[in-house]
Amino acid sequence: MDRALELLSLLYELSLTNQQYLSPQETARNFIQKFLSRKSLQYGAVWKIDSYDKPYMRLSRIYSIPSQPDERELDLDIFLNSFGKESFTLTKKSIFKNVDMEGDFVYFLLKDFAIFELYHEKNEKLFTKVGFAPFLDVVKQFATSLESRYAYDMLQQEVAQRKKAELSLMANEEKFRRIIDNISLGLMEVDNNEIVQYANESFLEFTGYDLEEILGKKASDIFLDEEQKPVMYNESESRKEGKSNSYELSMIDKYGNKRWAIISGAPNYDKNGQLIGSIGIHLDITEEKKLRQENEFKDAQLKKLFEKSLDALVSIDSKGVIFEWSPQAEKIFGFSAEEIIGTHLSESIVPSKYLEAHETGMKNYLTTGHGPVLNQRIEITATRKSGEEFPIELTVFPLKHDHEEYFTAFVRDITEIKASKENMEKALERQKELNNMKSQFISMTSHELRTPLTTIKSNTELLNYQLTEQDQIVKARLLKNVDRIENNVDRLNHLINNILMIGKLDSDKVPFAPEPIDIVRFIERELLPDLESRGKNLVIEVSGEPDKVLLDKKLFTHILTNLVENAFKYSEESQNSPELHLMYRSDEVVIDIKDYGIGIPPEDLSSLFSIFFRASNVGNIQGTGLGLSIVKQFVELHEGTIDVTSQVGEGTVFHLYFPNKPN
Amino acid sequence: MGYQILIVEDDQWIAESLSEMLEVLNHDVVSVVDSYDAAITMLEEVKVEIALLDIQIRGEKTGIDLAEKIKNDYHIPFIFTTAYADKETIKKASVQSPYGYLVKPYGMKDISVSFDFAIENHRFISGITG
Structure with missing residues (x-):
């Protein structure tokens, strides 16, 4: 037991x-x-x-x-x-x-x-x-x-092992973090809801934020404007499917500035392979982007300049082959870019007379680097597609790139500028002429006015002298003085009337009211009675089919009176009376007023209708030098013409041509 | 005491009136001509003490051309009489160092004063030049 x-x-x-x-x-x-x-x-x-x-x-x-x-x-x-x-x-x-x-x-x-x-x-x-x-x-x-x-x-051992592994992993991560904090690339970790989990120093520097300010916040809310949100959304969707991607994104920093980054995004998994978010590596490209945008802007500007410049832009290489041809060049020269690019300058736009100078100039520059026509504006000519040579303003700039020499030329078509310059010069010249004529007219006018005034003044003094200083008054002498005064007052009056008429004509203020006139009847009524009363005989001849002609009565009277009076005045010593030939033709009426007087020297004929001009052989025959000038302008108001044929000592014929328009 | 006068003038009325005035002033109008050539002819033929020269006269040559000729060849005082009072004409005329410049319209007083000056000046200049 x-x-x-x-x-x-x-x-x-x-x-x-x-x-x-x-x-x-x-x-x-x-x-x-x-x-x-x-x-x-x-x-x-x-x-x-x-x-x-x-x-x-x-x-x-x-x-x-x-x-x-x-x-x-x-x-x-x-x-x-x-x-x-x-x-x-x-x-x-x-x-x-x-x-x-x-x-x-x-x-x-x-x-x-x-x-x-x-x-x-x-x-x-x-x-x-x-x-x-x-x-x-x-x-x-x-x-x-x-x-x-x-x-x-x-x-237990396994657990301990794992713990150890975790600890070492943590140590690695710390080390990794230290590394990534020190790299210049920005790094941000977000979870699946885009909530910021982590950001490195570079990223914070890039965006201007402190880490505490962004942790736990939704990245797109902080950094993106409305424009960029859909871009980001697409990218993060694809990352949720486990894809890595790389894209460009503009972000808004803390101060509201736009910053550009290339982002390399990768999905982020935990230890169990569970997708927990994503990691984005940010490369700051703001400066590059700005530069790129500036360059793009500059490129756009240059392109616009190239396309819209009123100057044509043509570039050639060192062999003279065209490789750049602006739209304005197409316009100016008529060659399209397609047909001219690749051709040699001398085949198209350089006139043959400049070819040699062009070739030697280019050769000279390429060997010596010396080009006297480069970098400055010169005036020269060029040839259009049509073959027309035209004036241009040319500025050529040499350009060296990659050991190759290029030349860029600005070409301005100055055809119009030149023409308008010429026109302007002409207009200026004309203006000068007019001014000259005006001061000449004033000078001549004052001379012509002073001439009768001199006689008037002299004779009033003579009258005064005789009336006050002479004991014996000689009536005949007094009358002579008075007669001179009267004559010169008339002369003065006539002159003033003519001057006023010229002024009116110059400013188009002469009334012109043509009406159908029967010239023969008109002469008989208006011209002959006065002549007859003075005992003067005018021979009249008419030929052709008589017709009424459109004439201004007043002006026509002035024309005829002036020419007929001249005819009598300059043929006083002749035996033959002046004649008036009236010829009706199909489209015009010709009136010849002919005298057998002193005639006009040939050298004076061309100036005969100029103001204040008098032939050198008029002697003491009175005249203002304005009559014919006025007559000519009156005739021209009728769209008619006047000319003269004359022979010294034989006589003069004035020919009047009036258009015979249907009434 | 009057002088022997040559009038060069292409306006008949003026020439007549001027002659009459000079006669009233006790001068002797030896001739009235209206051109350069006629003036030279007279200067050659008669004794002239003062020449009155219109600038615009008949023919191609002017009173200024005539003045130059007189200055060089005849050594008598000459006075321009002209209706031109513009600077350019006066400048051209002054090149010939005239003894007077009568602008039309002139009166008898103007004539007698300019004659006195012309004669005095002439005497003075002749005294210097011998």
């Missing part, structure tokens, strides 16, 4: 040991200790099977009392023989290789992972199959317990 109680308490103790949650070593130590102390055994150990390799299995010590080497080797054949059918075996010597101990041994196979060994020098009572049979269950329990301890331990 005692023994049974003793066994029972040992088994209880052993099973309790198995139930304690200890390390495998502790578990093994407790179990061995219990056995050795209660059964007074000398040695106990638990060996873990590490491998079953042939020929020797390898085992490592889990625990032993007293201590033993760490490892044992066991012949696999011995192992298989020892644990054939039974889970334990009794031997008189150790089953392990190289262990020279003899006594009583028992070996229990703990599942398939360990061997439990007990020894005593001599204990034939216990070391039998029956002796250990009561312990088989508790050994089995020990095996299970030990196995679970091992599993737990392994788990």
